[in-house]
Amino acid sequence: MSEEITTVRPQPPLASDPLAVNVFTGHDTAGPDGPAAPADLDGMPWAELxxxxxxxxxxxxxxxxxxxANAEAxxxxxxxxxxxxTAPPLAAVVQGPPGAFDADLAERRLRGRGVRSGEHTLWYVRDVTEQVMRVDALLAERWRSAFLADAGRRLGSCLNRGRAARTTALLAVPAxxxxxxxxCDDERELSWIRIDAGPEDRTESAGTLPRWxxxxxxxxxxxxxxLTVQDDPRLGEDIAALLADGFGPVGSAMVVPLPGHGLPAGALVLARHAGRAPFEAVEVHxxxxxxxxxxxxxxxxxxxxxQADAAELVQRxxxxxALPQVPGVALGAAYRPAWERLRIGGDFYDVRPGPDGRWMxxxxxxxxxxxxxAVQSGNIRQSLRALWLTESCPSRLLDLLNRATLTGDGPTLATLMIGAMTPEPDGxxxxxxxxxxxxxxxxxRAADEAAExxxxxxxxxxxxDAPFGQAQVVLGPGDALVLYTDGVTEARGRSADRPFFGPQRLAAELQAYRGAPAAVIxxxxxxxxxxxxxxxLQDDIAVLVIQAAGGPTGPAA
Known part of the structure; x- marks a missing residue:
């Protein structure tokens, strides 16, 4: 203040001084009937007190x-x-009615109360700056903890990289x-997504730029x-290309790496307008x-x-x-994996041309x-496809496949039915x-019941040297051969005793669809x-139906 400040040391109150008694005791002595000041107040060290x-x-x-006014005041x-x-903000407080108040004076936070005593008002004021700072610091720390917890929860549910990047930007603005x-670093190019705090709502934009x-x-x-770059003098110009055209002068900025597995997954660019406070140490952390x-x-x-892309390739x-078109043959197949979400399992089927002109x-x-x-079934299929290039005898194929399986890295137990189809001139x-x-x-048979x-x-x-059984079947026009895995006959029902579907029920079902196309069966x-x-399903299901289409046919291509 420009005025000289002096401390007035009060004299000990006298009983004959009504003003002093009023100020220091709170008793009103203005009237003739007012109580007299206690005699023992004489000589009290009021100033020091x-x-x-x-x-x-x-x-x-x-x-x-x-x-x-005491010395602290x-x-x-x-x-x-x-x-x-007369100096604000205390002038407004004193001129108002007595009561509790909070006011900021320079860098201090003041909290006080006024009490009316006769013609005077007694004001008691405390400096609560440190208390308020501690409370503010506690609230700020709570906010930071809540912010990080919310960020972890929202980011933890993102399994799409673009969505994770967008969520990151949304969380950062305007917080x-x-x-x-x-x-985001895509090796050959960089993809970016930007969120700007607008006057009413946030705006979003995205794009790419070459890595070079x-x-x-x-x-x-x-x-x-x-490396983290913070408030470098050139930082505003450095990141200008990533900011919106109308962003204006950059007041404070940071470019922070996004740690990944071994190498950064990308970078986070944060910019504040010139009117906003710069990043403090606690904010940087x-x-x-x-x-x-x-x-x-x-x-x-x-x-x-x-991993999902790799799994999709393996899955495919x-x-x-898909079943091929075989002259003189109608084919039908159906497949149901026990784990439906994987679309694959241990059951499989395949139809391929053999080296001697027959279809295998x-x-x-x-x-x-x-x-x-599924992986083991894929290995068997690949082995069979290689063997089919040179071998067309079903029993010989089984023997070769069995030896390859037993001498492989991990033995695989499997059951197979292998066959060769030969369309005849009579259909x-x-x-x-x-x-x-x-x-x-x-x-x-077209005119008989289904039989094994x-x-x-x-x-x-x-x-x-396992023994493998062999058989030969001739299908007339309309006849069908139904191959199935044990997931069909061993499927348990929903009733209390959970009976198997069984071969008899399967035969009865086929009987009802006798003469139907192979795909329908x-x-x-x-x-x-x-x-x-x-x-x-408790187990995978695979069904392959081979049906003589009838009509004269030539040799397979």
């Missing part, structure tokens, strides 16, 4: 003039006895900055190698913690996408193939379920069969078993 308080105490009359508030309080740009277009040594280049969570989420989403390689087919069941069984179809422990197929083909053998993967069997089971 009040100056020793860390509370600011002063009194003002109804005209707003200070009548008394003079030092902090600048009030002086005999002068009116951390007025603009946030998340840059990032200047060496720039803030973005440094962040992509794992918060940004780095946030970036660590965002980087982990983006990196995990990228890894998940890569082991999925049942296989239906098999690998022991197990899920991915492991019939000769089918040569060999079984490796598989259930015998059902023969559906008499054939049996040993599963592959058990014995080196196969799909009907699979659907009937699915209905029988109810909620979920």
């Amino acid at each position: 009040l100056d020793g308080s860390d509370e600011m105490i002063f009194t003002v009359d109804r005209g707003g003039v200070v009548r008394f 003079v030092r902090v508030l600048g009030v002086a006895a005999g002068r009116a309080v 951390l900055a007025d603009c946030a740009v998340v840059v 277009g990032v200047p060496p040594g720039s803030a973005l280049d440094q962040a992509l190698t794992g 918060l940004v780095r913690q946030f970036a660590a969570r965002a980087g982990a989420a983006i990196s995990a989403a990228a890894l998940y996408a890569a 390689s082991v999925e049942p193939p 087919f296989v239906l098999g069941d690998v022991c197990g379920k899920g991915i492991e069984a 019939s179809l000769t089918v040569s069969l060999a079984t490796g422990g598989h259930a015998p197929p059902l023969l559906m 083909v008499d054939i049996s053998g040993t599963a592959i993967g058990l014995l080196l 196969a799909e009907r069997v699979a659907q009937r078993v699915t209905d029988w089971v109810g909620d979920r």
Whole structure:
């Protein structure tokens, strides 16, 4: 203050002084009937008593003039006895009605109360700056913890990298900055998404830029190698290309790496307008913690996408193939994996041309379920396709496949039915069969009941010189041979005793569809078993139907 401040030391109150008694005792002695001041107040060290308080105490009359101020009030508030309080914000407080108040004076937070005492008002004021700062610091820390917890929860549910990057930018604006740009490193190019804080709502934009277009040594280049760049004098110009055209002058900025698995998954660019406070040390620490969570989420989403793509490729390689068009033959197939979400399992079928002009087919069941069984069934299919290039005898194929399985890295137990189809000139179809422990197929004659083909053998993967059964069937026009895996007959029903679907029920079902197209028969069997089971299959289901189409045919191409 420009005025000289003096401390007025009060004299001990006298009983004959009504004003002093009023101020220091609170008793009203203005009237003749008022109580007399206690005689023992004479000689009390009032100045020392009040100056020793860390509370600011002063009194003002109804005209707003200070009548008394202790040393702390003079030092902090600048009030002086005999002068009116004119400096804000205390002037407004004193001129108002007595009561509790909070006010900011310079860098201090003041909290006080006024008490009316006759013609005067006694004011008691405390400096609560440190208390308020502690409370503010606690609230700020709580906010930071809640922000990081919310970020972890929202980012942890992102399995798509683009969604994780967008969530990162949305979380950062306006909580951390007025603009946030998340840059993801795609090796050859950089993809980015930007969120800007608008006057009413946030705006969003995205794009790409070539990896070679990032200047060496720039803030973005440094962040992509794992270094944090904060409030560098050139930072505003460095990140200008990533900011919106109308962003304006950059007041404060940061470019932070997004830690990934080994290498940064990208970078987070934060920019504040010129009117906003710069990043403080505690905010820098918060940004780095946030970036660590965002980087982990983006990196995990990228890894998940890569694994999903690889799994999709593997899945397509082991999925049942489309059936070919075979002259003189009608084919039908149906497949239901026990793990429906995987679309694959241990059951499989395949139809391929053989080296001698005949068409070869296989239906098999690998022991197990899920991915492991699917991989093993894929290995068997690939081995068979290689063997079919040079061998067309079904029993010989089983023997070669069995030896390859037993001498491989991990023995595989599987049952197979392998056959060769030969369309005849009269429209019939000769089918040569060999079984490796598989259930015998059902023969559906156009004018007879379904019956099992008499054939049996040993599963592959058990014995080196395992016996394999052989049989030959001639199908007349309209006749069909139905091959199926044990998931059909061993499917348990939904009733309390959970009966098997069984061969008899399968035969009866086929009888009802005698003469139907091969594709209809196969799909009907699979659907009937699915209905029988109810909620979920206990095992994979595969059905392959081979039907003599009838009519003269030439040799297979």
